[in-house]
Amino acid sequence: MSGNALPLLELEGVRVERDGRTVLDGLTLQVHPGEFLAVVGPNGAGKSTLLQVMASLLPVQGGRVVRRVGPGGIGYVPQKRAFNDQLGLRVADVIALRVVPRASLFRRVRPEERRVIAQALEQVGLAGLGARLFQELSGGEQQRVLLARALAGGARLLLLDEPEQALDLPAQRHLYQLLARLCGQTGVACVVVSHDIEQVAAHAQRMLLLRDQTWALGSVAQLLASPALTGLTEGGPEKVGVSEVPERAG
Amino acid sequence: MSEILAYEFMRRALVVVLLAGGLSSLVGFFVVSQRLAFAGHGVAHSAYGGLAVGLLLGTSSFWTGTLFAVAVALLIGWITRRGRLAEDTTIGILHAAAMALGTAILSRVPGYVDLFSLLFGNVLAAQAAEVRALALVGGGVALFVILRFHDLMSVAFSEELARIDGRSVEVLSYGLLVAVALVVMVSVRAVGVVLASALLVIPTAAARQVASGYRQVLGLSLVVSLVSGVGGLILSFLWDLPSGASIVLVATFLFGLSLAARHWRERRRRGLALAPFPGR
Structure with missing residues (x-):
């Protein structure tokens, strides 16, 4: 992640409603050049909605989204059924x-x-x-x-929606290695929505957890040690003690 | 063939089937790949209401039918995009309503109405003015699809990606539905409202059995469309058959051949794959 460069994407207090239901509320985050950000959470938590907001496919009902990527600067890889x-x-x-x-x-x-x-x-x-x-x-x-x-x-900002869907394990690993290499070598930023926390955590630098209109953002190590992830990591140990992770209720 | 072309009405009929065939293969590619076959079917049947209005008013039924078909196509798109009703439900309601309206109006038209030609086509009865109108509408559709081909293909591939690329997905989607309605109206003279959607589907479906790559599919479906049109026209002339029935039957026969060709090719490939190495 290049610390001095302006973020490619900024979300500030973003609120999104779908079918009369608030899906995201007060979400604030920045995505920097060369960064690999993983977005995890249970079904219906708003992960794909967030990607669609980032890609300008969905309007926001509150807050602000700033994109500094120029024309053609967003690359979106939808789920297979899309x-x-x-x-x-x-x-x-x-x-x-x-x-x-x-x-x-x-x-x-x-x-x-x-x-x-x-x-x-x-x-x-x-x-x-x-x-x-x-x-x-x-x-x-x-x-x-x-x-x-x-x-x-x-594209300077790649948005991938559950890219591991319908892929076997070696193909998943290969894809994540490729994304990490692209981020490291070309300065492209990747935001990846995933259900496979272990796989994506092995390659991402930061992680955003969405659950029940709340969110938690931090480094992968912070999030993996956070009680916020309990129940999402199947059979994993209970994660405790993460006062550094900024977490807020929606 | 030269004997057939000696007649003015046969030359006009030939122009109509070539127009309908060419356009159907072009637009049919998107109809089949975007699973709009039922929409084409619904729009074709809906045109019946508009044709009946034209007959009642004593004006050109082609233009009233066209207005009706375009309106129904746009309505199908609008209702489906709003997501309130499933596409097949929307089409089922609109096409039944338009058929019912057409039947009610036709019962009020004074004098004899050639219902059989309306439903199943009578290309031999095409008048010069009608052929000019078909060519005008057909030319517009062909220009739209050819010039906006990449845009239409992009929307067919993924609406989300097309939108991110800056394409006006709504305009293109409605444009395609209008193109379907217009092609249906060009085909109605040749094959009638009941069979018009068949021309949109069968040639592309046949081409997809044997061709690989969209350019091959487009080329082969054009061949199937034109052979069906001309072949059906000749059969219609020789055996005094309704033109719509003979054209669709030839197209269906070609579809059967394409299925057989695909089956044969797959069997041959499997056979080759299982064949022992030479010398064993």
Whole structure:
């Protein structure tokens, strides 16, 4: 995390309601360049809602959201059910949809655009797969193509919604290692919503816990030692003594 | 073929089936991949109400039908997007209401109404002015889909991602529904309201059995559409069959062939995969 740089994203006292129910209340956090922030919590706690707020997909009912990422600066990788992988798109086409906006049916990808696509695929370890059909890839490879799509579009802030869904353990580990490497080497910030606390904790620097309209934010070590996590870490020891973790009731 | 084309009405009919076929394959790609087949079916049946209004008023039933179909398509989109009713429920209600309205209005139209042609198409009866109107509407739809292809594809891939990329998802989604309604209206003259949605679905479904990649699917569905249109037209002329029925039957036959081709290809691939190494 680069301490001096301005945060890419700032949330200040954010309140979000969905279907008349307050999902997030008074949430305040900053995401800095190169940071890997994990968002954990039980189902319905507002993890995906938070990502949608960060991505400007949802309006807030209170508070303030400041994004310092520029156009195309947000890269979003939705859950598997949120994209259609039966369109007959090739891997390069999926990325071209972001890199080449407003193109007609007959517009071909130009050499410079092809280079950007190839570079992005290389960054995520899928060099040479541009001609493969997206629907024929494994779940893990599809996630990485969506990451490449975000990077090719100039994303500085990557938002991933439960990327481990439908991935086996080695694929999950590979994806998290890739994200950690991207954060460390390129200065891209990653916010990852996950149900797998152990896996994501191994790679993240900070963790945000959402539960019952309350939230707790701190370093991974602080949160793992916090009683706030009790019940979420299956079979884990009880976590005690974390006065450093700022926690507030909503 | 030259004998068939000697007739003015056959030349007009050929233009109509080529128009309907070309447009159906283009828009049908999105209908099938976004599972809008039932929406197409509902819009086609809803056009019946508008056609009846045209007949009652003594004006062009093509334009009243088009207005009706577009309105119903937009209504389906609006109600579904608000999330109050499931899409199939919305379509079920609107298409039944429009059919009922059409039947009630037709009972008030004085004189003889060729209900059979309305329901199942009579492309041989297309007039020159009607063909010009179809070409105008069809040209507009083709331009929209071709020029906004990446945008439409992006929305089909993921609405969330399209929105983050700065695309106007609502405009594009409603635009696609309007395109479906217009293509249905271009096809109604050829195959009638009952079978219009078949042209939107069958050629793309057939192409998807054997083609890989969306460009191949688009190309092959265009071939299936045009062969179905021209083949059906010839059968209709030779055997005095309703044009709609013969066109849809040819398309269905081609779909059956594509299924068989896929089955054969998969069996062959499995066979090759299980074949022992040479020399063993």
